[in-house]
Amino acid sequence: MRARLLHEFLPGADGTETILEIEDIHLSFAGVKAIDGVSLRVHNGELFAIIGPNGAGKTSIFNCISGVYHPQEGAIRFLGRDLLGMKPHRIADLGLARTFQNIELFPQLTVLDNLMLGRHQHVHYGTFSAAIRLGRASREEARNREVVEGIIEFLGIHQHRRSYVAMLPYGIQKRIELGRALAMEPKLLLLDEPAAGMNLEETEDMARYITDIKRELGIGVILVDHEMRMVMDLADTVLVIDFGKPIAVGRPDEIQSNPDVIRAYLGEEHAIAEGGDQ
Amino acid sequence: MTTTANRATGFVSPAARARDRAVDTPDRVALREKNRGIWREISWAEYWDRVDTFAHALIANGIEPGDRVAIHSDNRPEWVYTDLGSVAARAICVGLYPTNPTSEVEYLLKDSGSRVLIAEDEEQSDKVLAIAAADLPDLERIVYLEHRGVDAYDDPRLMSWDAFMESGAVHRETHPHAVAERMAAAEPSDLAYLVYTSGTTGPPKGSMLTLENLEFAAEEIAGLEGIVAGGTTPDDLIVSYLPLCHIYEKLFSVVIGTAGGVPVHFGESLDTLVADMRDVQPTIVQGVPRIWERIHAAIQVRLASASRLKRLNTVIWLSAARYVGRTLVRREGRHTLVTRVLHGLGNAFLYRSLRERVGLRRVRHAVSAAAPIAPEILEFFMSIGVPIYEAYGMTENSGVATTNRPGRVKLGTVGEAYPGCEIRLDPETGEILTRHPAVFAGYWNQPEATARTIDGEGWLHTGDVGEWVDGTHMRIVDRIKDIIITSGGKNVSPSEIENTLKTSPFIKEAIVIGDRRKYLTALIGIELDVVSEWAQRRRIPHTTYRDLSEKPEVRALIQKAVDTTNGKFARVEQIKTFLLLTKELDHEDGELTATQKVKRSIVEERFAEEIESMYR
Numbered sequence: 019m020r021a022r023l024l025h026e027f028l029p030g031a032d033g034t035e036t037i038l039e040i041e042d043i044h045l046s047f048a049g050v051k052a053i054d055g056v057s058l059r060v061h062n063g064e065l066f067a068i069i070g071p072n073g074a075g076k077t078s079i080f081n082c083i084s085g086v087y088h089p090q091e092g093a094i095r096f097l098g099r100d101l102l103g104m105k106p107h108r109i110a111d112l113g114l115a116r117t118f119q120n121i122e123l124f125p126q127l128t129v130l131d132n133l134m135l136g137r138h139q140h141v142h143y144g145t146f147s148a149a150i151r152l153g154r155a156s157r158e159e160a161r162n163r164e165v166v167e168g169i170i171e172f173l174g175i176h177q178h179r180r181s182y183v184a185m186l187p188y189g190i191q192k193r194i195e196l197g198r199a200l201a202m203e204p205k206l207l208l209l210d211e212p213a214a215g216m217n218l219e220e221t222e223d224m225a226r227y228i229t230d231i232k233r234e235l236g237i238g239v240i241l242v243d244h245e246m247r248m249v250m251d252l253a254d255t256v257l258v259i260d261f262g263k264p265i266a267v268g269r270p271d272e273i274q275s276n277p278d279v280i281r282a283y284l285g286e287e288h289a290i291a292e293g294g295d296q
Numbered sequence: 297m298t299t300t301a302n303r304a305t306g307f308v309s310p311a312a313r314a315r316d317r318a319v320d321t322p323d324r325v326a327l328r329e330k331n332r333g334i335w336r337e338i339s340w341a342e343y344w345d346r347v348d349t350f351a352h353a354l355i356a357n358g359i360e361p362g363d364r365v366a367i368h369s370d371n372r373p374e375w376v377y378t379d380l381g382s383v384a385a386r387a388i389c390v391g392l393y394p395t396n397p398t399s400e401v402e403y404l405l406k407d408s409g410s411r412v413l414i415a416e417d418e419e420q421s422d423k424v425l426a427i428a429a430a431d432l433p434d435l436e437r438i439v440y441l442e443h444r445g446v447d448a449y450d451d452p453r454l455m456s457w458d459a460f461m462e463s464g465a466v467h468r469e470t471h472p473h474a475v476a477e478r479m480a481a482a483e484p485s486d487l488a489y490l491v492y493t494s495g496t497t498g499p500p501k502g503s504m505l506t507l508e509n510l511e512f513a514a515e516e517i518a519g520l521e522g523i524v525a526g527g528t529t530p531d532d533l534i535v536s537y538l539p540l541c542h543i544y545e546k547l548f549s550v551v552i553g554t555a556g557g558v559p560v561h562f563g564e565s566l567d568t569l570v571a572d573m574r575d576v577q578p579t580i581v582q583g584v585p586r587i588w589e590r591i592h593a594a595i596q597v598r599l600a601s602a603s604r605l606k607r608l609n610t611v612i613w614l615s616a617a618r619y620v621g622r623t624l625v626r627r628e629g630r631h632t633l634v635t636r637v638l639h640g641l642g643n644a645f646l647y648r649s650l651r652e653r654v655g656l657r658r659v660r661h662a663v664s665a666a667a668p669i670a671p672e673i674l675e676f677f678m679s680i681g682v683p684i685y686e687a688y689g690m691t692e693n694s695g696v697a698t699t700n701r702p703g704r705v706k707l708g709t710v711g712e713a714y715p716g717c718e719i720r721l722d723p724e725t726g727e728i729l730t731r732h733p734a735v736f737a738g739y740w741n742q743p744e745a746t747a748r749t750i751d752g753e754g755w756l757h758t759g760d761v762g763e764w765v766d767g768t769h770m771r772i773v774d775r776i777k778d779i780i781i782t783s784g785g786k787n788v789s790p791s792e793i794e795n796t797l798k799t800s801p802f803i804k805e806a807i808v809i810g811d812r813r814k815y816l817t818a819l820i821g822i823e824l825d826v827v828s829e830w831a832q833r834r835r836i837p838h839t840t841y842r843d844l845s846e847k848p849e850v851r852a853l854i855q856k857a858v859d860t861t862n863g864k865f866a867r868v869e870q871i872k873t874f875l876l877l878t879k880e881l882d883h884e885d886g887e888l889t890a891t892q893k894v895k896r897s898i899v900e901e902r903f904a905e906e907i908e909s910m911y912r
Contacts, residue, residue, distance in 0.1 A: 020457065
């Protein structure tokens with residue numbers, strides 16, 4: 019039996035409509051500007067990368083989108099709805115899933131349980147039917163398991179299904195985090211440094227998963243990463259920020275030849291990258 | 297479901313047997329496949345339907361009798377559909393190792409002149425698509441099983457498995473008897489497979505195996521006087537996991553599967569083998585020394601990290617096991633009253649749960665073949681109640697030559713000849729010669745190599761040196777070309793020493809050097825998982841394979857294993873010094889064959905300087 023493609027068990031998106039719109043947001047902590055006038059648009063099927071030196075404000079943008087931080091100015095619209103002031107779990111319910119720089123899984127639970135937990139907002143039965151495992155509960159449980167098994171197959175983590183997350187190597191944990199985000203049936207996926215701390219082979223695997231997600235689901239993906247080669251290979255659009263300010267936005271080839279970017283960011287980063295790691 | 301199953305004349309083949317089972321027992325389980333966490337059953341009716349459809353698809357795509365059909369995939373039901381479907385259409389099935397890199401894929405497709413290739417997924421498709429189409433003039437169709445990634449390619453030769461099978465279904469509508477007609481015309485001399493030998497020396501050669509070869513193998517192995525008394529049955533269970541392009545796995549997944557009606561199980565992946573085995577608890581297990589060594593090592597490691605009480609229990613029952621094992625070995629596998637009682641108790645306290653955990657609880661016949669295994673490993677398994685029988689065969693005789701049998705085991709030998717097999721030793725060289733109906737038809741397009749291998753009287757020259765033990769059992773000394781003659785003129789069989797070294801759970805690879813030299817030395821590769829765990833317990837910080845191999849503590853650990861081995865051999869056969877390899881040997885780097893056999897000459901060449909340093 020062949021492996022299913024993602025859109026065969028997860029809802030995908032069609033077309034290239036705008037899914038996320040950020041307009042001129044500003045965020046500061048005690049007078050320190052973290053984000054200083056960032057605007058962007060992400061479409062269905064688009065891989066949008068945000069790059070910039072450490073502390074440039076990349077993760078802060080993620081935190082604004084997912085409702086952890088509340089920008090003082092500007093607007094964030096997801097599927098036409100205003101996200102400002104909305105609680106993170108409400109935003110997640112709308113179909114926005116994210117992975118974290120530092121893995122945020124339940125280390126004392128198995129891989130299967132962690133992925134099943136990613137399905138929690140797709141659980142529509144009450145305590146009673148859950149307790150007697152009848153009707154809706156067992157049907158939904160089966161459907162959730164079906165999705166989770168598809169994700170296990172997609173990520174090739176069969177052998178870890180029953181392992182405790184804490185016991186698994188870092189690279190595998192990163193994969194499971196991606197799996198948990200997928201289990202939420204996202205309409206937009208935010209990936210915060212999915213390749214951080216990985217070796218070459220693991221980075222290539224991760225790049226392949228991201229490409230497959232984009233191709234098979236057609237959803238929008240926002241990626242933040244330092245792994246410059248991966249970003250330039252995968253992204254449709256790149257936004258460069260420095261000190262919270264946008265420097266440039268465009269296709270990877272435009273970004274690579276943009277003198278401002280080279281001066282402000284790529285130049286020094288490349289020099290460092292040539293010399294050592296990152 | 298439309299099934300065109302009906303018995304027809306024509307020489308019997310695995311395909312014909314599958315068809316007959318679809319008629320006789322359509323609803324019995326033929327295959328099981330674990331998919332998305334669930335074992336899914338495939339009945340004989342469904343199995344035959346897939347095989348028949350595939351055969352129709354081949355005919356629809358213009359495949360004539362004698363044409364070659366290649367498959368490049370891990371084990372899965374589609375592999376055996378391809379195998380039997382090709383045979384049904386009187387085409388010749390050619391299996392590629394999943395690990396074959398592009399260069400070897402090119403060689404194998406070119407040499408065999410395959411017209412159709414079944415490529416499992418993006419990875420395998422990329423390999424064949426990397427070869428210029430003009431360099432593969434015979435290849436007309438590439439059928440891919442997994443859609444991910446490949447769907448987007450636009451090479452005109454590409455077609456999905458579903459579409460290919462659909463073309464077969466359409467062909468069946470219009471030509472319902474086409475496959476049956478092909479099968480009815482089948483001759484004993486029809487080539488069923490080209491099985492490429494792994495080629496430790498030159499490039500791989502395609503061994504031509506005929507229907508008659510397979511039929512003889514089926515009778516000898518799965519028949520009444522086969523490996524299990526009374527023959528294999530539909531109540532047996534087999535897990536398919538060794539590469540299906542190799543004759544060994546074919547004998548089990550295809551030949552025994554169809555001849556004995558034994559359900560064949562395909563697990564989720566090679567990485568989940570232990571879990572899959574635990575689910576299935578097969579009754580017949582085909583293994584290679586590497587697999588048995590790994591299970592043995594895993595048990596040892598687990599015991600070392602168990603709680604004190606558990607360890608005590610284990611120590612007691614494993615020493616009882618050793619006693620039982622030795623007695624069994626002395627008595628060729630027959631119990632005494634004492635060993636029976638001890639074994640019964642041990643079963644309750646330890647062995648049963650141990651076997652359960654590694655998926656060997658219900659084994660009634662396990663085989664070790666394809667390479668020599670250390671007797672200590674066999675003794676261990678025998679002592680915990682896993683009856684492993686060492687057997688011997690090679691691609692060129694369809695894997696059929698000798699086997700140990702229940703109650704007549706002689707450890708260190710590969711057993712007795714199968715009833716229909718003639719075996720003798722060349723009086724001059726001691727080379728093993730076999731003659732029987734499973735001796736192959738020769739090497740594909742290589743008449744000279746064939747003439748060197750099969751002599752005028754039909755004897756197959758195996759290239760192995762053997763000796764008789766008690767006049768009944770064969771002991772393999774070594775490959776003729778591997779035998780070391782030291783500068784002192786002593787003949788030494790390196791594989792025996794290497795296998796003894798490899799009984800240490802810490803040693804994965806051992807290559808004994810010493811041809812035309814004063815003394816023996818060895819290149820040793822550590823077993824990464826086991827040594828790494830050992831080092832962790834001792835709080836020895838380490839990073840990579842190389843780093844670990846270079847630790848003085850690790851060297852001391854391996855030295856101990858070498859000393860133990862040396863204690864078992866005569867002075868000229870002792871390892872004077874050794875080197876720890878700083879990289880794992882790899883198929884892709886050309887150091888191992890696809891079946892994980894060490895290419896001695898390549899390794900010796902690659903480590904020439906290090907080897908020289910051991911003789912300075």
